[in-house]
Amino acid sequence: MTTETAAGVRRRGRVALIDLVGDVNAAAADNLDHAWAEATADGPDAVVLNFAGTGYINSTGIALIVGLLAKARAGGLPIRAFGLSPHYREIFEITRLADFLAITGDEDSAVGAAPRDADSAMGTTGGTSYG
């Protein structure tokens, strides 16, 4: 069944976390936008997307994540993710989302990833400054 998306924002140090719960689909657009605005309001060093509470991401949801990536690129902000099931990890690889955001196995790794690591993930597209 379709489940409403919630997107809560937490902070761990200079890193903002967005906890996604429910389906990442068209209905998630507003919540995701608000969460992004809240997460990036104070200029964090990085944003981490937590997909552990997500059971379904469809093509529209992927488009939303592409939108977040575009915003992150514009602001030169590293973006990382964890909690993806093997299936959605595969989809992130097929769509090449994995080339543009660092996917880690757990939250600590995502939060603690050295900026250099994150930058290198972003750097695969040619640098960290996209302004």
Next chain:
Amino acid sequence: MTTLTGSLRRRFLGRPTVAARAQAAVRRPELAEDPAPINIAPNDPLLAYLQSARGPVDVQALQLDSPALAALKAADVKLAVPLVSQGELIGVLNLGPRRSEQEYSTDDRKLLDNLAAQAAPALRVGQLVRQQEAEARTRERFEQELEVARLIQQNFLPKQLPELTGWHMAAYYRPAREVGGDFYDVIPLPDDQVAFVIGDVTDKGVPAALVMAATRSALRAFAPRLIEPGAVLERANEHLCPDMPEKMFVTCFYGVLEPATGRFRFANAGHDVPYVKTADGAVELRARGMPLGLMAGMSYEQREMVLAHGDSVLLHSDGVVEAHDPQRRMFGFPRLKEAVATYPGGADVIDLVLTDLLAHTGPGVEQEDDITMVTIQRAPGSTSRLLLDFELPSVEGNERAALDRVGAAVATLLPEARLDRLKTAVGEATMNAMEHGNSYRADVPVCVRVLTEPEAVHVQISDRGRPPSGGPTETPDLEAKLAGLQRPRGWGLFLIKNMVDESREFTEGDLHTLELSMRLGAADDEHPGGTHDD
């Protein structure tokens, strides 16, 4: 010199001198009148004489056994001035007696010679312009006739093929530039039978198109009443014979299909033998019979076969087998038969044979004759079992219900990763069906069917009102999307193709279906057929 005979005409430009008095001469009513032309026959010795003459010729003094010279003398022509351009005699300037009744002087002759030297090239240019204009008009008429022929033919070809449950029809027709006489037809008959016709009229252009139209009309008139192929061809032949133009006839294959049983009766009026792809290879549909319109009183052998599940008939015209390569070798029957035996049936064999033909003739070569192919394919035998069949209102979010139900139904058939891939593809296909097919109209449902076979599981997702996607879809490029060069969306078809082993679209009536297939028994880590770069 034949071309000269019509252009060598007597012209009076004045007496007794030419240039200075020409205007005065024109004002004289009796001289302004255009005299009757004098034609010079190609074998008249006067032609050779004028061709080699140096300067004006004294007509009255000339002695030749020449009808044209006699005619000139009778018309009181005194001087004939040859008009020669680039060594070719292109006209003659004929002059009557001088008004003073004196002989033409040496100065007059010099002046006329100079005038001829100036006038001849100008006259030649004028002749060439007129010739080109005439050729252009001829070409234009020819093109108009071809266009008429094309219109006639295309108007008489079926606008669409019948939708028969359990059968797939496909047809291809491409006229040559000089439209030939190919045609095909599909005629509904009583008791759900269907007649298939392919034919070829000898000759090209409008005459062939008109005979094609007459043949088609005759077959359509007799088919529902007589049904049996042999009888229909016999009756059509009797009908066509009396009015068939000389040296024209029609080859025609006529078959009647009973879709429910696969029974296919056929007769052949001298047309290229069709082939059937069967489990045992390509089979020829041979039956004896003379072309239509050649001779009255003909009878036509009728034969039949039962088309088994998976069998595919290829009806074809001689434009296929008689296509030549640059060394003038024909494509040939053996090669076409081999293609039918080895290629998949239905529309696929048409596409593949066309590809082979192009390779055979070479690119950019004008097509020699019309090319027509029709396929009649019986769907493969149904060893599948219906596992699930349900409908969903076209409401946003309902794709979750579709993928959950399909997932539950096939959970024991697929390993986990492949099950997840199929579910994602089902979700995306259902979204597409609801959005693009049914425009999210809640009262128009999406139909989902799950079928299993020993080797595979198929999920069919159907909507209404959408033609097959046909053309290429934009391949999503994440970098382009991030750069704003592509819209963020557009991942659906990409995901579908990458998630399942096979996907195909088909339309039956107003139902458009996308079928997603996963092989059974494949390892969990075996990735579906498509590459990531699709």
